[in-house]
Amino acid sequence: MRLNRLTKVLSLVPVVAGTISTVLFVAQGGFGGGHSKLDFIIETLGLPAILLNLVLPTSLVLPDILLIVWIPALINSILFFLFGLVLSKLISSRG
Numbered sequence: 837m838r839l840n841r842l843t844k845v846l847s848l849v850p851v852v853a854g855t856i857s858t859v860l861f862v863a864q865g866g867f868g869g870g871h872s873k874l875d876f877i878i879e880t881l882g883l884p885a886i887l888l889n890l891v892l893p894t895s896l897v898l899p900d901i902l903l904i905v906w907i908p909a910l911i912n913s914i915l916f917f918l919f920g921l922v923l924s925k926l927i928s929s930r931g
Contacts, residue, residue, distance in 0.1 A: 842927075843920030847913050853881040854909030858901065867900045878904060885911035 860874045885908035
């Protein structure tokens with residue numbers, strides 16, 4: 837299966853967002869529970885998968901960098917990849 841450029845670019849967007857979030861996370865010294873000045877940007881870069889943190893069990897003990905940045909980035913990469921596949925199929929079937 838050959839992936840087109842749209843699918844590749846869409847799947848890389850969350851990785852870039854995760855990298856930016858990591859830099860911001862380290863720059864402010866961790867996550868402030870929504871109270872630090874960069875928390876809003878870090879959370880926004882993790883959308884839509886960051887919303888899954890609301891349903892994760894509280895007994896899940898993982899570092900904040902994984903819960904806040906990289907697990908949402910991985911989930912977003914999969915979602916964006918699938919979105920790119922669907923979009924490319926729609927575009928190729930129209931033209």
